[in-house]
Every structure is written in structure tokens, then in C-alpha cells.
Amino acid sequence: MRRLVSLNEDSLEVIRILHAQNLVVGVDNRIPGRPFFWPVLKNRQTVGKWNEPSYERIAILHPDLVLSYGNRPGLELEKKLGPLGIQVLRLDFYKMLSMPREIKTLGMLLNRERGAEIFLKWYHRKLDLIQDLIKKDPHQPRIYLESYSNYHALGPGSGGYEMGVLAGGQNIASHLSIPYPEVTPEWVLTRNPDVIIKTVSSMAAYRSGNPETLRKIRDRIIHRPGWRNIRAVKIGRVYVMESDICAGPSAIIGIAYMAKWFHPRQCSDLNPEEIHRQYLEQFQGVAYRGIYVYPNEH
Template identity: 45%
Template sequence: MLPKLGIGFVLAALSLLLLLFSGCAPGGTQSPGEKEGASQAERLLIVDSAGRAVEVPRPVKRIVTINSDVLEVICALGGADLVVGVSDTAKFPPLVKEKPRVGESFTPSVEKIVELQPDVVFGYGRFLKPELARQVEQAGIPLVSLDCYKIETMERDIRTLGLILGRQEEADAYLELWEKYLGLVREMTKDLKPEARPRVYLEGYTDYKTVSAGSGGHELLEIAGGINIAAAEPVPYPQVSPEWVVAQDPDVIIKAVSSRVASGYGASPEEMAKEREAIISRPGWHNIKAVKEGRVYLISSEIYTAPRGVVGFSYFAKWLHPELFADLDPQKVHREILEKFHGLELQGTYVYPEA
């Protein structure tokens, strides 16, 4: 099963039901994309990932999203035509390449956003800058902060988007696929004894920046049946030293690659291969067990902690327990998502090496 919903989401869902069935909602400032004279009954009150109560017009007809993960979910639910603006780094699905750009995800141009007259703007929950929210909302546009990259909040975020877009059935279908594979992996690893769980060094997009409790990567490792060697570190994304990694001597090394390394949809494997060679050639790393045994893997940001993270943790499970998950085919999982929700064939390089 997907993680249980928190009390905040339950309250938000109750608020939504009250608004929908009572036919009235609290008044609010009209957004530029909202029709003149729109009734108060056409607004939804939601609680976003930042814990903010936000009123959103219904139906939503124009969307700007500076959160690429939210963008991917919107498109998966069939709402691509509603998107009128995206961040500079948005690249998936391919159809978003022609969408107007509004700047970086965390420092977008409010002026460009306002010019596009959206009904709503979507940003990242954890990284919401209060000043950005204030500027957007002063322009009369609601800003909703969601994550869509953490397993623990994925169900809540996707259901919230389904409600806002009026695409609850599509959201249910997407989550059904998530639950199928997440449940499978959890069931297979839940009873593994500590000695049967490989010790893993998981490196994020920045060299020697790893993950600890409270991060999406740490959660992935636990679900996939691994032991995070940095689990005891006091912050979610600790910076460690090269010597520390060598001393820990992990059984498996996994590196998440950012956009600076070509990966993901349509990418060839050459850059991922070069990056892996650079990693295993780090000073002293030839002595690490994972390097000696060839258990060093790279994973694209597109399937790491993301809406297609179900593919990512399928690879994690396969890498950590190849015999236990002999029948699990991550490519099949990925193909199912791409074909069913994006109308795309599987192509590109998402991990290296594949097996």
C-alpha cells in the first residue's frame, strides 16, 4: 500500500468535499485567467505540501508550473493542453519543449508568469520561497506548492492534482500502478534480516552529498531492502568526505545524475558511461567492495525521486537483490507508464549499466 495520508491531507479532502457539496466557498481574489463574474461555487480550497490553505478556481484552464515533477503528473493525467508556462529546465514529456519558459524553478520571473495569465501556479513544496508566493498571490494568482517526488507524499500530491484538474479517475489509475509495484517490492523486502540487506552509498546530484533520514532517497533504499550507510547523519542531505566513503566500504554504490549528464528520455548511454568511469576512478575507490564487484550504478533524475520513481525503486530492488527480484523487469514497468499515461515508447538511457 502507498503511505497513509497525513491529517493535513484528510482535513484538506474534507474541506474540498464540503465546498463541492455545499455549493459555496470562501471568497477570494480573482486570478487573471478566471472568467469575470465567476461564482464563488467554482472555487476549491486545498491544503498544499507547504501546509498553506489555497483557493483554486474551478475549472482550471491555464496553468504555469515551475515544478517539473508536477508538470509531468499534469501531463500524465491528460492536462498538457492546460499548461501555458514552464520552468527553464522542464524537458519531459517532450511536448513541453514548445511551452513558454518563465525562468528557473526556484527563481522564476514573476513578470513572465503574470503575462501568461494563469489561473494557478504550481511550485515545489519543500523549496517554496515566501517572497515568491507573496509576489504571485499579490498579482491575484493562487500558488499551490506540491512535491510529486517523495514516495511518502506521492499519493496525496497526485490526488490533489486530480481534484484541481477534475481528473480524479486518471489520478486513481496512475496511483493504482504505483501501488501495484510499490506493494510488490515492500512485500518482498519487509522480512529481510539486517545481514541480508546490502550496505549502500547513495550519492545525490552533487558529488559526495548523500542522503539520510527525511530524504526521498533514504526512503527508496529502505523500501528496496538496503541499509543506508549515512542513515545516522543528522541532516537529510549530508555532505561527506571521499575518505568517509572509502572507510565505510559499501556493498553497492548508486549515483543520481543531474541534467549536467545527458540521461533520460531520448539520451544515448555515452555520457552516463563516462560519468560511471569517473566515479569508480576516484582516489582510493578501487579498494571499495562495490567497485571491486562491479556494483556501481547510475540513475537518471527522471526516475529517481520523481513521478516515475516507481521505475527507480524497481531498479533499486533489482540492483540490491537480483535473485529475489529475478522476475521484476524495471523496463516493463517504465514502458507501462510511458505508453499508458504519455503515449510514448520507451527510449533513452535511464540507468547505467542496465543490469
């Protein structure tokens, strides 16, 4: 493979882990909006939205391979590009249980197996550390994880749900059968979670040094009708987390924060910021900076 187009930003982080940015000739239209995080790829040709790409723009670039999410865009992607001799590879990278296998797959395809092996060794070392710590706590807190859309939980099948499980939480949406079920304020209130985490996607976390935006989001959650009676609100365990650390290979950072919030005594020495620093500097080749969670308590 010599020429790649990526419609999956998580795949770009994997490509950077594999030292294969030179193969990327096209990206979706989110990448130029994050020039600080993507200094090498910010000027690559854009091919439209990640879920609604321009097939004409893709064809002009003559890629060997297009990387996309598992279910978006739809099958039209293969129908349009297949006759042109362009291969489509669907890898999510945001689901924790399948991500290691997907990284190995891309590493093999790009002849970068060694890079994949080095990263996965680091990743599993961090994950094993977290698992060893949370096993010391017999209590699993009841957690409500909310997706980017208000009152949409992170349920079974979502990457965020898997993160919560790996961090030792008991998700109040575990009995629901879809990844992002819509719920009501009353539904959350009656289930009375011990911890609430709201995920957001500002696309500005890396360049921002100001927690004010996240603080305002947290305040709005706390002041939702009736929610002052929820245990998580009463005891101050309401958190906001940026998408930068709750999807893709960087989700190990989000898992570390969750573990620390769910099991503060057992994980008192766990340092998510240091894990984040290592990830950015060793595997992404960019400096550590930005605000990703609020409040950030140790």
C-alpha cells in the same frame, strides 16, 4: 482551474498522467530543452528558472494557479503573486512517502480524480510487488547513494533516501540529520558499502541511446582515491542512475532498479524496463526509449 504555470517538472509528469496538459500555459526554462519528452509542452511560454522565475512573465499569462516545489522559490513567490490573485500551490512530488497524497490533491483540484486513482492503483501494485520480493531476503545491503553533487549523500528527508529504503537497502547516511549531507571520500571508505549508486541529471537520457556518458561517470567513481578497497567496487556493484527515474511519479522505476541491485536473487524476475515502458506509454503518452542506468544488468 483553467490556466496553470508549472515551476516543477515533476508536477508536469503528474499533469500529463491526469490528462491536463491543455491547462498549462507556462513552464520553467528546462522544458524546451527536452522536446522529445515534452512534445506538447515544448512550445509553451517559459517563465524563467524553476527556482528564480520571472514574476512579470507569470503575470502576463494570467494563470489561476502556479505549481512549485515545497521550499523553492522562497516565500517571495506568494508575496509577488498573491496580490495579483494568483494562487500558489507547493507540491514536491519527489518524496515517495508524500507523493501519492500530493497526486490525489492535484487530481481533486483539477477535477481529474479518476486519472489520479487509475495511476495510483498501478503505482501501488508495482510497489507492493517489489515489497513482497525484497521481504524474502533477510539481508539488507549497506548502500551509499550519492546526489548530483559529488560527495553529497542522499540522507533522511530526500526522495532518494526514501527510494533506497523502499528498495530494501540500509543507507550508510541514515544517522545524518539533513537530506543532502556533504561527506568525505574517507567517510564512505570507512563505512564500506555493499552497493554504490550515483544519481546524475544529464537532461538527455530520453533522447540518448548511448551509455558512454554514464559509463565514464561510473569509471570516475571507481577510480576515486582509495575506493578500490570499498566492497561495492570490489564486487562490481557500482551503478549510475539518471534523474528521470529517481524523482516524481517515475521514481517507481528507480525503486525497481534499486531492488534488483540490492536483492538480485529475490528480484531476478523483476523487470524495471517493462515497468518503465508501461509508465511512459500508458501514463505519459510517449514511446519508450533512452538509457537511464549503467550498467544495466539482468
